[in-house]
Amino acid sequence: MLPSATEQTFSNLILASNQPTLVHFWAPWCGLCHLIQPLLLQLQTEWHEQLKVVTFNADESLRLASTYRLTSLPTLILFVNGRPLHRFEGMTRREEIQKILKQMQITLAA
Numbered sequence: 220m221l222p223s224a225t226e227q228t229f230s231n232l233i234l235a236s237n238q239p240t241l242v243h244f245w246a247p248w249c250g251l252c253h254l255i256q257p258l259l260l261q262l263q264t265e266w267h268e269q270l271k272v273v274t275f276n277a278d279e280s281l282r283l284a285s286t287y288r289l290t291s292l293p294t295l296i297l298f299v300n301g302r303p304l305h306r307f308e309g310m311t312r313r314e315e316i317q318k319i320l321k322q323m324q325i326t327l328a329a
Contacts, residue, residue: 226280234301
């Protein structure tokens with residue numbers, strides 16, 4: 220199971236993290252959000268030393284949903300040093316995420 224962030228813990232878990240963090244913005248009513256969950260668990264296992272994967276229920280904070288301009292779910296945002304570095308919207312293939320992570324490996328290792 221992946222750790223979950225709330226509006227109250229978002230800053231500590233993601234923005235203040237020294238570890239690059241992939242945030243899965245989702246909602247309970249979103250079917251694609253549930254389908255992408257196994258992929259995220261795989262990524263966490265494969266990249267556990269270099270990447271943290273965290274979920275965030277977008278329905279629980281309209282403020283954060285607005286801050287990150289969520290227009291579709293699922294949305295995955297890769298945060299490095301507290302800044303959003305890359306964004307995936309909708310159903311994203313594992314290969315696409317892996318490609319971006321490998322391209323950014325120097326950044327992720329930093």
